[in-house]
Amino acid sequence: MDSKIGAEERIMQAAIAVFCLRGYDGARMQEIADSADISKASLHYYFRSKENLFRKTVRELFSSIIRNIRSRISEDDSIEEVIGKLVNGYVDMFTAHRRQAFYFLTELMKHEEVLSEIMAGLDTSAFTGGILERFRKEREAGTIIDIEPVDLLINIIGMSVFPIMAEPMLKRALNLSEAEFSNLLAKRKPIVINFVLAAVLRDKP
Amino acid sequence: MDSKIGAEERIMQAAIAVFCLRGYDGARMQEIADSADISKASLHYYFRSKENLFRKTVRELFSSIIRNIRSRISEDDSIEEVIGKLVNGYVDMFTAHRRQAFYFLTELMKHEEVLSEIMAGLDTSAFTGGILERFRKEREAGTIIDIEPVDLLINIIGMSVFPIMAEPMLKRALNLSEAEFSNLLAKRKPIVINFVLAAVLRDKP
DNA sequence: ACATGGTTTGACCAGATGGTATAACATGTT
DNA sequence: AACATGTTATACCATCTGGTCAAACCATGT
Numbered sequence: 152m153d154s155k156i157g158a159e160e161r162i163m164q165a166a167i168a169v170f171c172l173r174g175y176d177g178a179r180m181q182e183i184a185d186s187a188d189i190s191k192a193s194l195h196y197y198f199r200s201k202e203n204l205f206r207k208t209v210r211e212l213f214s215s216i217i218r219n220i221r222s223r224i225s226e227d228d229s230i231e232e233v234i235g236k237l238v239n240g241y242v243d244m245f246t247a248h249r250r251q252a253f254y255f256l257t258e259l260m261k262h263e264e265v266l267s268e269i270m271a272g273l274d275t276s277a278f279t280g281g282i283l284e285r286f287r288k289e290r291e292a293g294t295i296i297d298i299e300p301v302d303l304l305i306n307i308i309g310m311s312v313f314p315i316m317a318e319p320m321l322k323r324a325l326n327l328s329e330a331e332f333s334n335l336l337a338k339r340k341p342i343v344i345n346f347v348l349a350a351v352l353r354d355k356p
Numbered sequence: 357m358d359s360k361i362g363a364e365e366r367i368m369q370a371a372i373a374v375f376c377l378r379g380y381d382g383a384r385m386q387e388i389a390d391s392a393d394i395s396k397a398s399l400h401y402y403f404r405s406k407e408n409l410f411r412k413t414v415r416e417l418f419s420s421i422i423r424n425i426r427s428r429i430s431e432d433d434s435i436e437e438v439i440g441k442l443v444n445g446y447v448d449m450f451t452a453h454r455r456q457a458f459y460f461l462t463e464l465m466k467h468e469e470v471l472s473e474i475m476a477g478l479d480t481s482a483f484t485g486g487i488l489e490r491f492r493k494e495r496e497a498g499t500i501i502d503i504e505p506v507d508l509l510i511n512i513i514g515m516s517v518f519p520i521m522a523e524p525m526l527k528r529a530l531n532l533s534e535a536e537f538s539n540l541l542a543k544r545k546p547i548v549i550n551f552v553l554a555a556v557l558r559d560k561p
Numbered sequence: 562a563c564a565t566g567g568t569t570t571g572a573c574c575a576g577a578t579g580g581t582a583t584a585a586c587a588t589g590t591t
Numbered sequence: 592a593a594c595a596t597g598t599t600a601t602a603c604c605a606t607c608t609g610g611t612c613a614a615a616c617c618a619t620g621t
Contacts, residue, residue: 158598174466176381180579190600195580197598257462260524261379270528279529296554301530301540302547306515313514316521319465323475324484325506335506342507349501350555363568385609395570400610402568 159197162187166198166208171254175205175262209259210269212251219244224282230289231348234307237282238344241311246336249315256316279304295351303351310343364402366392371403371413376459380410380467414464415474417456422478424449429487435494436553439512442487443549446516451541454520461521484509500556508556515548 165187169178180201184191198204224236245252259266286300295303314321314336322332370392374383385406389396403409429441450457464471491505500508519526519541527537 174379174381174462176379177466179577181577191579192581192601193599199580201579253462253465256522256525257379257458260458261377261382263524266524266528298547298551302544302551305519305526305544306548306551309514309516309518310511311514313518314510317461319468319471320461321510323471339507339510342503343511346503346507346511346555350551384607396609397571397611398569401570404610406609 158187158189158193162189162194162197162204163208163211166204167212167251170205170208170258171250174254175258205262206265206268209255209265213255213269216244216248216251216255219248224285230285230294230352233282233285234347234351235344237304237307238311238340238347241308242315242340242343245312245315253316294353296353298351306350307343307347310346314339363392363394363398367394367399367402367409368413368416371409372417372456375410375413375463376455379459380463410467411470411473414460414470418460418474419478421449421453421457421460424453429490435490435499435557438487438490439552439556440549442512443516443545443552446513447520447545447548450517450520454523457517458521499558501558503556511555512548512552515551516544519544 162183166178166183169183169186173179173182178201180194181191183204184194187194194204198207223240224233228236282304283300286295286303289295290297290300318332318336321327322329325332327335367388371383371388374388374391378384378387383406385399386396388409389399392399399409403412428445429438433441487509488505491500491508494500495502495505523537523541526532527534530537532540
């Protein structure tokens with residue numbers, strides 16, 4: 152651990168790593184302390200309890216992911232570009248933060264109150280609202296098929312994210328080696344984009 | 357717990373429930389014992405250790421899910437029917453076994469050796485092989501677009517399964533109530549089917 | 562009645578774990 | 592120097608938890 156940065160931040164980084172790796176129950180305060188090059192007592196000095204540290208950790212992780220997802224989609228983009236950027240954004244983000252994202256879906260299912268608490272303090276519409284609105288307009292204009300915006304968004308995210316999250320299962324179910332599977336993932340972006348476009352566009356080339 | 361059935365089976369049911377609810381580390385042998393109306397000592401009498409019980413549990417759960425997924429798709433079905441049955445099958449299965457399926461994706465990520473061990477003793481091709489082969493044929497025949505069978509399968513599963521698994525996150529991100537969200541899920545089957553058909557079919561009506 | 566073998570359990574243990582008390586250490590202020 | 596304040600670490604504690612043990616229980620056969 153980089154001892155130049157402050158202890159508090161070092162602990163946060165260590166805690167995120169350990170929580171993501173072991174889960175809440177599996178995480179040991181001692182391991183977090185060691186990993187932050189600090190004594191367990193100091194750990195409790197900064198963050199009173201494990202639960203408190205957990206909440207702070209989750210909040211930090213979440214907002215960093217949200218910051219990341221806030222897509223660079225502009226009003227001027229064509230619908231093809233919008234869909235392309237969405238797929239690229241979700242795939243990149245979930246690839247980069249795989250363990251952390253996974254951690255969310257799992258640990259926060261057990262501690263739903265924590266999730267609620269955090270989501271409550273966030274402007275959720277900021278990161279879906281714009282896109283849903285755009286889909287609604289395209290649908291009204293007739294450039295895309297008659298599909299509920301929410302369903303379209305879920306389809307896109309599902310196809311983008313699912314294989315990344317389900318990797319350990321899929322790899323074995325499909326009998327693919329590590330290399331074969333990452334090759335498969337690497338090739339998927341354009342495939343998903345074309346799949347979506349083929350499904351939703353009214354006027355095909 | 358039903359005390360008519362044998363202790364061993366009662367324990368298995370209790371263990372599955374508790375493991376799914378709390379995760380491996382969060383699960384307490386005492387809770388499993390209580391939930392099976394048996395003493396903790398008896399629990400250890402039947403299953404020597406927590407780890408052993410965990411492995412047996414996972415194996416049982418897995419094979420039951422596999423049994424469920426082994427689809428009723430026949431050679432005679434049209435490609436439309438095949439896709440329809442796939443979506444229906446996956447959605448139904450993951451809806452019914454939501455917690456358990458979730459448990460897999462999470463807990464088995466931490467204990468990959470257990471997953472490997474189990475998958476090794478299973479004929480995985482049985483539940484994907486037939487479908488992949490079918491997709492390959494349709495692709496060659498030109499009835500569907502030029503897409504890798506594996507990618508098509510992943511797309512279908514992703515769209516079907518993702519919203520069910522990501523419910524706690526999605527519900528809040530989209531600002532939907534419990535009722536609104538289950539309504540959304542209930543309506544998705546035909547939407548996904550039509551989406552896939554629109555994307556893959558060469559000759560559209 | 563007795564023996565036998567599987568089953569069940571209360572009591573217990575060793576180790577781990579979250580958390581704390583206490584004192585030492587550092588740094589700056591008066 | 593003396594004091595105040597913030598930080599760090601050693602030693603410790605109460606509790607929990609997986610696991611064990613010896614004794615009791617129960618069914619069946621002889």
